[in-house]
Amino acid sequence: MVAITFDDGYRDVAHNGIPILEKHALPASLFVLAGREASRRMWFDELERAYFECGPAGARHDLVKEGIDPVVAFFRHASVFRGKHALEALDDIYGLWPDLAVTEPKHEMMTTSDLLALASRSGVSIETHGVTHTATSVLSEGELRQEVASSAVHIRELTGRFPTHFAYPFGTPNTVHSQAGKILAQQGMRSALTTDQSGVDRGSDPYRMPRRLVRNWGAGDFHDWLMAPRFVRWLDTSDQDTRERLSSVLGGPSCA
Numbered sequence: 001m002v003a004i005t006f007d008d009g010y011r012d013v014a015h016n017g018i019p020i021l022e023k024h025a026l027p028a029s030l031f032v033l034a035g036r037e038a039s040r041r042m043w044f045d046e047l048e049r050a051y052f053e054c055g056p057a058g059a060r061h062d063l064v065k066e067g068i069d070p071v072v073a074f075f076r077h078a079s080v081f082r083g084k085h086a087l088e089a090l091d092d093i094y095g096l097w098p099d100l101a102v103t104e105p106k107h108e109m110m111t112t113s114d115l116l117a118l119a120s121r122s123g124v125s126i127e128t129h130g131v132t133h134t135a136t137s138v139l140s141e142g143e144l145r146q147e148v149a150s151s152a153v154h155i156r157e158l159t160g161r162f163p164t165h166f167a168y169p170f171g172t173p174n175t176v177h178s179q180a181g182k183i184l185a186q187q188g189m190r191s192a193l194t195t196d197q198s199g200v201d202r203g204s205d206p207y208r209m210p211r212r213l214v215r216n217w218g219a220g221d222f223h224d225w226l227m228a229p230r231f232v233r234w235l236d237t238s239d240q241d242t243r244e245r246l247s248s249v250l251g252g253p254s255c256a
Helices: 011-023 043-052 057-066 068-077 086-094 112-119 141-159 180-186 219-226 240-250
Strands: 005-008 028-032 124-128 165-167 191-193
Touching: 011 028, 011 112, 028 165, 112 124, 112 141, 124 141, 141 180, 180 191
Parallel strands: 005 028, 028 124, 124 165, 165 191
Antiparallel strands: none
16 A cells, blocks of 8 residues: 655645646645645745855855755754744844745645645545644644644634644654654544655554655656665565556556
């Protein structure tokens, strides 16, 4: 069994990804940030553009000097979300620039209309990714409850359905709250997904489910990755029909 998931709620998933999946009758779950419809792009997208593209010379110099990875890591684990949005904190530190208000198409978030249209489609479920995209490890238990509860209520009001699955922001082991499973269960969540790069088996914790992370690859690279022996070890290698069907969906050559 394969589950296809998308995090955050980027608009290109609605306009590009879902139509392709529907063509092949493949269901998907979207883990969206509640209340982020048509808002400014994600803070890490803002930071990426600041680092690679533009900004005042001083701010850009500081970013380049520090390197983007430690800056991202700081905001991933910092508690700045408790008092203000991370983008405001970035403004304070680096003096972000007005022209970043223009959002690149690849960074646009889904609109309310996008989410409503997706929610009405069979084979698409809208689940929760929280509200602020804060690592749950830096939240108190009360803050985590509020993050989950408020996002779930927002999604229910928007779509008419209460979400029952949660995807951890960032999702690495060091960004997951130690009591997350208990709290999520109390909030009505049946499972929670991480970004741990391993497979699922009968012994997997439903509140720390691993996932295979798919990057922004072309069809050929994705096909090669998906059909690699390490990934399809759960397939009977003699089942040529199954492998050919997978290959057909991906648009690549069949693998013997």
